Amino acid sequence: MGKYVVRRIIAMIITLWFVCTITFFLMHSIPGGPFTREKELPEAVLQALNEKYHLNDPLWKQYVDYMKGIVVFDLGPSFSRPGATVNQFIEDGFPVSAKLGGVSVLAVIILGIPLGIISALKQNRWEDYVVTVLATVGVAVPGFVIGTTVIYIFSAKLGWLPAYGLTSWKHYIGPVLALSGFSLAFVARLTRSSMLEVLQQDYIRTARAKGLAEGVVIYKHALKNALIPVITYMGPMIAAIMTGSFVTEKIFAIPGMGKYFVEAVGNRDYTLIMGATVFYAAFSIVMIFIVDILYGVIDPRIKLED
Amino acid sequence: MAENAKISPQQWERVPAEKLEKEKISRPSLTYWQDAWRRLKKNHLSMLGLVAIILLTILAIFGPMMSQFDYSDQDLTMSNLPSKLEYYQVSEDSYIYLHKEYRLYSLTKKGEVLEKLPEAKNDMINKFRSYEIDGKEVVVDYSFAAAAIKSGDPNAKKFEIRIDGEAVQPMGKVWNKTYIFGTDHLGRDLYVRVLYGARISLLVGLIATVIQFFIGVTYGGISGYTGGRVDNIMMRIVDIIATIPLLLYVILLMVVMGAGLKTIIIALGSVYWVTMARIVRGQVLSIKEQEYVLAARTIGASTWRIMARHLIPNAMGSIIVALAMNIPSAIFTEAFLSFIGLGVSAPMASWGTLANDALGGLRTYAYQLFYPSIFIAVTVLAFNFLGDGLRDALDPRLRK
Numbered sequence: 001m002g003k004y005v006v007r008r009i010i011a012m013i014i015t016l017w018f019v020c021t022i023t024f025f026l027m028h029s030i031p032g033g034p035f036t037r038e039k040e041l042p043e044a045v046l047q048a049l050n051e052k053y054h055l056n057d058p059l060w061k062q063y064v065d066y067m068k069g070i071v072v073f074d075l076g077p078s079f080s081r082p083g084a085t086v087n088q089f090i091e092d093g094f095p096v097s098a099k100l101g102g103v104s105v106l107a108v109i110i111l112g113i114p115l116g117i118i119s120a121l122k123q124n125r126w127e128d129y130v131v132t133v134l135a136t137v138g139v140a141v142p143g144f145v146i147g148t149t150v151i152y153i154f155s156a157k158l159g160w161l162p163a164y165g166l167t168s169w170k171h172y173i174g175p176v177l178a179l180s181g182f183s184l185a186f187v188a189r190l191t192r193s194s195m196l197e198v199l200q201q202d203y204i205r206t207a208r209a210k211g212l213a214e215g216v217v218i219y220k221h222a223l224k225n226a227l228i229p230v231i232t233y234m235g236p237m238i239a240a241i242m243t244g245s246f247v248t249e250k251i252f253a254i255p256g257m258g259k260y261f262v263e264a265v266g267n268r269d270y271t272l273i274m275g276a277t278v279f280y281a282a283f284s285i286v287m288i289f290i291v292d293i294l295y296g297v298i299d300p301r302i303k304l305e306d
Numbered sequence: 307m308a309e310n311a312k313i314s315p316q317q318w319e320r321v322p323a324e325k326l327e328k329e330k331i332s333r334p335s336l337t338y339w340q341d342a343w344r345r346l347k348k349n350h351l352s353m354l355g356l357v358a359i360i361l362l363t364i365l366a367i368f369g370p371m372m373s374q375f376d377y378s379d380q381d382l383t384m385s386n387l388p389s390k391l392e393y394y395q396v397s398e399d400s401y402i403y404l405h406k407e408y409r410l411y412s413l414t415k416k417g418e419v420l421e422k423l424p425e426a427k428n429d430m431i432n433k434f435r436s437y438e439i440d441g442k443e444v445v446v447d448y449s450f451a452a453a454a455i456k457s458g459d460p461n462a463k464k465f466e467i468r469i470d471g472e473a474v475q476p477m478g479k480v481w482n483k484t485y486i487f488g489t490d491h492l493g494r495d496l497y498v499r500v501l502y503g504a505r506i507s508l509l510v511g512l513i514a515t516v517i518q519f520f521i522g523v524t525y526g527g528i529s530g531y532t533g534g535r536v537d538n539i540m541m542r543i544v545d546i547i548a549t550i551p552l553l554l555y556v557i558l559l560m561v562v563m564g565a566g567l568k569t570i571i572i573a574l575g576s577v578y579w580v581t582m583a584r585i586v587r588g589q590v591l592s593i594k595e596q597e598y599v600l601a602a603r604t605i606g607a608s609t610w611r612i613m614a615r616h617l618i619p620n621a622m623g624s625i626i627v628a629l630a631m632n633i634p635s636a637i638f639t640e641a642f643l644s645f646i647g648l649g650v651s652a653p654m655a656s657w658g659t660l661a662n663d664a665l666g667g668l669r670t671y672a673y674q675l676f677y678p679s680i681f682i683a684v685t686v687l688a689f690n691f692l693g694d695g696l697r698d699a700l701d702p703r704l705r706k
Contacts, residue, residue, distance in 0.1 A: 015546045023558065030562050140687040142638060144645050144661060145679040148668060156669045239551040246646050251665070262646045265561060273561060277554045284551045 005293065012289050017067075019281040024066055027274045028059060053077065075275035080267045086275030089264075093257030094279075096166065097249065100256060101241050103172055104180040108237065112184045113230065116191025117223065123196065131188055138185025143244045147178030147251040164253035171252075178248045183237045187230055195226040228299050235288035242280060342623070345699040352695020358688035362681075366508055369501035375485075377502040378653035381493035383422040388673050389488040389496075391417060392476045394467055397440045401477075406670050408448045408465060410437055417480035444469050487677045490663060499655045500677050506656040507685070510570055511637040515629050517575025522582025523625065527613050529583070530590030541587070544580055552577045556639065560648040567650045570643060574636050585628050589621035623700035630696050634689035641682050657682045 041049070050056050054065065069076055075086035119131035151174060155163035162171050198204065199222055207217045245258030253259070257276065264272035336344065346352060370377060391403045393413055401413040402423070412420040426443075427436045433449035445468040454462035466473050482488060487496035529540040559573040593599065594617060602612050618625075637657075643649055644658025652659075657678040664674035 011542075011546070012549075015549055018546055019550055022555070026555075026558050026562050136687065136690070137683070140634075140690060141679075141683045142641055142645075144642070145675075145683065148661070148665065148675055149679075152668055152672050152675070156672075239553075243551060243553045243642075247642065250646065265557060266647055268561065270561075273558065277558055280554055281550055285549050288549050 004296070008289060008292065012285055015285055016282055019285070020067060020070055020278055021063075023274050023277050023281075024063055027270050028062070030270065053079070070278065075278065076271050078269055078272045080264070080269035080272065086272050089260050089272060090257060090275070090279055093255065093260045096254060097242075097245050097256035097258055100166065100172070100175055100179065100248075100254065101238075101245060104176050104183075104241050105237070107176050107180045108183045108187050112187030113191050113227070115184075115188040116230075117195055117218075119188065119192040120195035120199065120226075121218070128192075131192070135185040135188045135192075138181050139189070141181065142247075143178045143181055144247040144251060146181045147174060147248055150174040150177055151251065166252070166254045166256075175248050175252045175254060178251065179241055179244045182244070183233075183240055187233065187237070190230050190233060191226065194229045195222060198222045198226040201225075228295075231291065231295055231298060235284075235291045238287045238291075239284045242284060338623070342696075342699040346695050349695040349698065351691045352693075352699075355688040355691030355695070358684065359692065362504055362685060362688070363508060365501055366504035370498050370505070373495065373498045373501075375495035375498045377494065377498050377655060379494060381489075384419065384485070384489050384493035385491050386667065386671050386674075387411070387419060387482060387485055387489045387493075388671065389482045389486060389677075390479050390673075391419075391482050392479050393417075394469075394474055395477050396442060396444060396469060400440050402439065402444065404446060404465070404467060408435065408446050408451075410435075410439075410444065410446060412439070413480070414483075415480075417483040419482065419484040442470050445471075488671075488673050490660075490674055491667060491671075494653075496660075496674065496677060499660060500657070500681055503655045503657045503660050503678060504681060504685075506567065506650055506654065507637050507640055507658075507682070510567070510574065510640045510656070511633040511689075513571045514574035514578070514636040514640075515632045517571070518579040518582050518632060519625070519629060521576065521579040522628075523586050523618060525579065526583035526586030526588075527590055527617060530587035531594055531609065531613060531617065533591075537587075544583055548580050552580075553639065553642075556643065557646075557648065560643065565648045565651060567654065570640055570649065574639060578632065578636070582625070582628055582632070585624050586618075586621055589624050590617050593617050593620050627693065627697045627700055630689060630693035634686040634693070637682070637689070638686060 054062060057065070066076070073087070075090070078084045078086055078089065115131050115135075119128045119135075122128045150161070151163050154161040154174065161174055162168075163174075165171055166175070204217060204222055207221045208214075212221075242258075245256060246262050247258075248254070249256045249258035250262050260272070261276045261280075263269075264276065346356075386406065388406075391413065393401045393403050395401055399415075401415055403411045403413050403419070405411060410423045412423055414420065423437050423439065425435050426438045429435070433451070434445055434447040437444040437446075446465060447468065448465040450462075450466065451464040454464045468474070485495050485497065487500055490496055490499065525540065525544075529537045529544075556573045556577050559577070560569055563569040563572070599612060599616055602616055607615075640649070640656060641658035641661070644656050645662045647662065649659045649662075650656050655663075660678035661675055661682075664671065664678070668675060
């Protein structure tokens with residue numbers, strides 16, 4: 001176990017280095033540099049800007065400086081807003097996004113898993129069909145369609161939910177639906193199929209044969225094993241909810257990191273894009289690492305020494 | 307022993323022909339692909355998906371040609387016309403439609419939009435517009451609008467139409483025959499734009515998947531066939547790439563190369579090949595142990611020949627399933643990118659850009675969002691159904 005964790009940490013550091021390097025060189029391969037405007041800046045201003053942001057240094061020096069900055073969590077200044085740093089954007093935006101993302105993850109777990117269980121237990125009955133149809137459609141409808149539909153029906157037509165912002169519990173309903181829709185549907189499908197598979201196992205028959213109550217059989221013996229594939233999906237789900245926040249926060253005008261990131265893409269704020277990409281990638285890689293470790297703890301059949 | 311020696315003469319007779327029939331193979335022998343197609347045909351949902359995809363492709367190719375409009379034709383007088391029109395009758399043959407922006411349009415009874423009517427008078431202070439139609443004076447009085455918006459009641463009365471001083475009620479609703487999906491804020495026909503968007507979206511899905519196919523098959527094939535240390539290093543690289551949220555790199559590539567159709571295809575194709583590489587490697591690892599590969603090697607076939615003639619064709623089943631599953635995700639990602647403003651450049655349109663354009667006028671012109679969204683959902687659904695069916699049909703483990 002210990003050996004495995006150490007190996008994974010080393011792999012994680014290599015991945016992070018890889019991510020930072022690719023991001024750095026991709027951003028620096030843009031022709032023209034960050035201050036190329038339609039209306040050209042005066043030569044002196046351009047020189048001063050380049051001087052200020054060390055863009056006149058040789059590329060390798062800029063790279064070394066950037067990597068040094070990353071080690072101490074300093075992602076540099078923002079190009080589009082003078083005085084602001086990338087760290088400030090993350091400090092402002094990330095807590096908001098994390099709250100919304102956290103609620104969405106909870107929604108997936110609290111709603112998706114029970115829906116899958118119901119569907120599996122009532123196989124080929126109407127409950128199953130309702131869940132299957134919802135899950136099939138949920139996987140096919142993009143988050144921005146869910147979000148805009150919620151705004152149109154519940155905010156514009158019925159006036160039940162606020163259309164933008166994130167101040168009361170009511171504000172969460174729309175964004176969380178948009179953000180968790182895909183994962184919720186996916187988890188419900190996954191839980192259903194893995195539950196159906198587990199229910200056919202011999203140990204379930206044994207548990208029933210020795211006279212255990214149906215509730216104990218299902219929740220103690222079947223569910224525990226059926227949830228293992230669902231846990232593997234946690235890593236990709238975190239990535240999906242993270243990237244989903246780009247559109248959701250844009251639609252609902254939520255001042256989170258996703259909105260800032262999309263704005264940075266629109267403004268071609270290269271340092272902010274670079275910083276946010278590195279941050280997002282690092283966050284997701286660390287989360288996947290944690291999920292993998294947890295996976296090994298939960299399922300003793302998996303040998304983590306490999 | 308003695309009894310056995312006695313063989314009755316009947317036993318020497320020929321077995322009748324009908325008994326030999328039992329030995330016959332009654333089912334025609336099917337190739338792998340015939341068998342897969344037979345099983346796919348039995349799966350109604352995936353056939354439905356296949357039919358939907360074919361229809362959509364035909365519509366995407368020929369639909370824009372059949373229409374009288376081009377995807378980039380602008381007509382500002384015809385902006386934001388919905389697909390369902392509430393109409394009023396002025397006289398025997400003359401029908402009018404009141405636009406949400408309080409302009410009048412003349413219609414035919416069938417729902418063809420003729421033209422935007424010229425105003426006789428536009429009084430912006432007292433908030434009414436008057437028109438001369440068939441010798442009658444038609445007045446659009448929108449002075450109630452401000453109070454209605456203030457009251458917050460979405461059903462409050464906002465306007466009144468008076469014909470010769472008499473208030474009239476709408477006759478009913480009719481489908482817009484000129485612009486069946488309505489028009490956007492620049493007066494472009496949404497039907498043509500949605501079908502044109504289908505071209506872009508399907509093209510992106512298809513070509514990006516083909517690029518993934520080539521990279522993935524080459525990478526996975528080399529890794530699996532060579533084996534050993536090369537395989538180990540190549541797969542560690544794949545492991546590293548797989549933990550990175552790749553959408554970020556698609557976005558980054560789009561920023562670096564500049565938005566556009568070519569960029570989307572290249573970005574999607576060059577980033578999402580990892581799953582394909584893993585699948586191909588897994589298949590190649592098992593297939594390369596087969597005797598026919600050994601036989602090919604003994605007669606001196608080159609590595610490339612073995613790859614191209616033996617390994618890849620035999621791994622095709624899993625590859626096709628992966629391809630079918632990748633197309634909808636490419637379409638999905640393209641819509642996502644277009645929605646955050648990294649899509650094809652105007653006046654081109656994909657479903658994502660159409661949805662993004664509709665966002666601004668969502669409260670009043672929701673139909674502009676409805677059509678592209680429905681098309682995305684139906685397409686992704688169709689490909690998902692087809693992919694599921696293909697997986698069941700091509701997976702030999704499920705073979706009966």
